[in-house]
Amino acid sequence: MITRDIAYIRDTYQDSGLTFTLEQHEDLKSHELAMLIQQSGMDSLSLLFDFANMINANEHPLDALKPCPRISPRCILKMR
Numbered sequence: 640m641i642t643r644d645i646a647y648i649r650d651t652y653q654d655s656g657l658t659f660t661l662e663q664h665e666d667l668k669s670h671e672l673a674m675l676i677q678q679s680g681m682d683s684l685s686l687l688f689d690f691a692n693m694i695n696a697n698e699h700p701l702d703a704l705k706p707c708p709r710i711s712p713r714c715i716l717k718m719r
Contacts, residue, residue: 641667645679653681662687665695669703676707 648659663672663686676684686707693703 641675642678645675645681645684649679649681649684653683658683658685660685660687662689662692663696663703664689664692665697668696669693669698670706673706 652659659681661672661676661684663669667675669686669688672686676686688700688704688707690700693700696703
């Protein structure tokens with residue numbers, strides 16, 4: 640399902656100038672997200688790491704960062 644969604648975004652918006660960021664949660668491990676990004680064929684797709692989500696996924700934050708090809712330099716704050 641995720642691969643299909645990424646393919647839709649790639650096919651629809653590849654030449655739009657937009658950038659896309661996946662945020663990891665405990666559902667997928669960092670190596671799985673890295674694989675999705677690498678297989679996407681999108682230079683405009685990166686990964687946002689929330690250290691709390693890495694801990695929820697039972698990953699050590701520094702080890703989780705190692706397999707990731709493109710990490711977003713942006714910070715998104717969620718306020719309620």
